[in-house]
Amino acid sequence: GAGVSQSPSNKVTEKGKDVELRCDPISGHTALYWYRQSLGQGLEFLIYFQGNSAPDKSGLPSDRFSAERTGGSVSTLTIQRTQQEDSAVYLCASTSVGGMMQGNETQYFGPGTRLLVL
Amino acid sequence: SQQGEEDPQALSIQEGENATMNCSYKTSINNLQWYRQNSGRGLVHLILIRSNEREKHSGRLRVTLDTSKKSSSLLITASRAADTASYFCATKAGGTSYGKLTFGQGTILTVHP
Numbered sequence: 001g002a003g004v005s006q007s008p009s010n011k012v013t014e015k016g017k018d019v020e021l022r023c024d025p026i027s028g029h030t031a032l033y034w035y036r037q038s039l040g041q042g043l044e045f046l047i048y049f050q051g052n053s054a055p056d057k058s059g060l061p062s063d064r065f066s067a068e069r070t071g072g073s074v075s076t077l078t079i080q081r082t083q084q085e086d087s088a089v090y091l092c093a094s095t096s097v098g099g100m101m102q103g104n105e106t107q108y109f110g111p112g113t114r115l116l117v118l
Numbered sequence: 119s120q121q122g123e124e125d126p127q128a129l130s131i132q133e134g135e136n137a138t139m140n141c142s143y144k145t146s147i148n149n150l151q152w153y154r155q156n157s158g159r160g161l162v163h164l165i166l167i168r169s170n171e172r173e174k175h176s177g178r179l180r181v182t183l184d185t186s187k188k189s190s191s192l193l194i195t196a197s198r199a200a201d202t203a204s205y206f207c208a209t210k211a212g213g214t215s216y217g218k219l220t221f222g223q224g225t226i227l228t229v230h231p
Contacts, residue, residue: 048218091160107163
């Protein structure tokens with residue numbers, strides 16, 4: 001089946017505007033992650049969804065960032081009142097639950113959304 | 119500094135040579151994974167090694183893990199120009215019940231034809 005997809009591929013916005021980034025995980029994957037990658041840097045964990053459990057929001061950098069996952073599938077990451085430092089590539093990954101407890105899971109990444117805040 | 123730090127930050131070699139990248143981490147882990155990224159886009163999983171494993175092979179890739187030194191290495195043998203990419207190690211902390219990964223800063227590998 002299809003891999004993880006993200007939209008839009010690129011987003012240019014003006015400082016102060018709100019943006020929404022979308023992630024469609026692999027069908028059947030119940031775990032979904034958002035990461036942020038600033039230029040030339042590694043990935044920074046933002047938020048994690050697992051089934052119907054409360055999400056782990058510990059990585060969200062500020063209250064301007066929020067995310068939701070509807071119906072246990074598609075997820076939307078929203079950044080309100082964007083700032084220039086929000087410019088980065090936002091990556092989504094999904095994985096199946098089955099292997100999670102055995103330490104043999106693989107995260108499947110989408111192509112990312114490149115966000116530029118002017 | 120971050121869990122999962124790689125060195126070197128950049129590596130430039132000729133096609134056919136071997137490339138070795140190292141990763142160090144600070145806390146106990148459940149597993150360590152290596153990912154590859156082309157052109158700042160999505161990451162592709164290469165190989166996973168569990169904390170009770172010492173070495174693993176996949177094609178031209180060889181990964182070692184030394185939990186006593188909290189370090190891992192990724193060896194790419196007989197490199198090709200197509201191996202040019204950024205390589206990241208990522209650790210899954212021990213004791214966590216889900217797969218949150220902590221990534222290093224990455225090694226930029228350039229293979230010249």
